[in-house]
Amino acid sequence: MPAERHQRPKRHSSGGGNDRAGSSSKTASGHKKPLPLEKRSADGIPGLSKLKGSIRQTKRLLAKDNLEPSLRVQTQRRLAALEADLATAQKRDVERKNGAKYHAVKFFERQKLTRVIKRAQRKLGGEKKLSGKKLAKAEAELADARVMLNYVLHFPNTQKYISLFPSDAKDKAKDGGDDDDDEGFKLPPLLSQSADGLDESARKRREMLLETQRLMGEGKLSATPEEEGAGAARRDVDIAPKAVVAAAAEEEKEASDAEDDFFEG
Incomplete structure (x- = not known):
């Protein structure tokens, strides 16, 4: 019986180790980490797809009728900042593409x-x-x-x-x-x-x-x-x-x- 008790933790540890390895592999492969396009650029502004997603989420929040006044003001400010970042990111993206194209x-x-x-x-x-x-x-x-x-x-x-x-x-x-x-x-x-x-x-x-x-x-x-x-x-x-x-x-x-x-x- 003592031997069995000793073996069971080993089997459990081995299985758990495999699960952790699989999780670690997923993280390394990018499933849990943000995609390269989502990374912030040298000027500290996120990529276009992330900015557009954030703007859509922010607009959905503002569309709620029961939003607290203080939170609505904060959300409106956030939306304005996101839209300014989007304009900068779009300009940067167009400049990069046209520079290479022509x-x-x-x-x-x-x-x-x-x-x-x-x-x-x-x-x-x-x-x-x-x-x-x-x-x-x-x-x-x-x-x-x-x-x-x-x-x-x-x-x-x-x-x-x-x-x-x-x-x-x-x-x-x-x-x-x-x-x-x-x-x-x-x-x-x-x-x-x-x-x-x-x-x-x-x-x-x-x-x-x-x-x-x-x-x-x-x-x-x-x-x-x-x-x-x-x-x-x-x-x-x-x-x-x-x-x-x-x-x-x-x-x-x-x-x-x-x-x-x-x-x-």
Whole structure:
């Protein structure tokens, strides 16, 4: 009998140990721990899914008729804070996605514009002095190329990038290469074109180019962006006019509301 008493605890201990091992395995595999998307980011704000879930729960609590006044005030404050965090998290998420999506197109356009600037500088600084129309043309080309380069460097990642040379950028992206021979390339008249007859994307691009040109004239953007390069710190300047920013924000809000309706429905 004593032997049996001694064996039974062993069997019980073994079974309990297996249960604990299984529980530990579940924890390690992520079943009980928050998923990676739920972790707080470097700025201390949770992920989108967790924020949206918290907002839905908070709204359900506020919908209760018997909620105490003091608790209702606290919950309303919590909702306001959560919605502010959600706006920040959505902006961060859009910037990350757009930054990765349009990296190649921006790279090709930046390289092309840098070479156009160097070409114009060679013409203006060459031994053979330009005059008249040729001088004015080279100066205009240099000025336009610098505006366009600032456009590429400072285009906000909160918006879908509107290419300066759509067909050319697509061809380069497909080839996976970069053509060093841009001597015959001519800048499109994007700054001087009329807004009449332009589609929505072309109109937005024109507005942002003109805004970039204005900011350069005020000294808020570099007059020689080719000297700063892509590695330079971005200036805290938004080249998107308020109307363009408002339209983009409205599109993002509609998409977010549609997603929330889907989960709540």
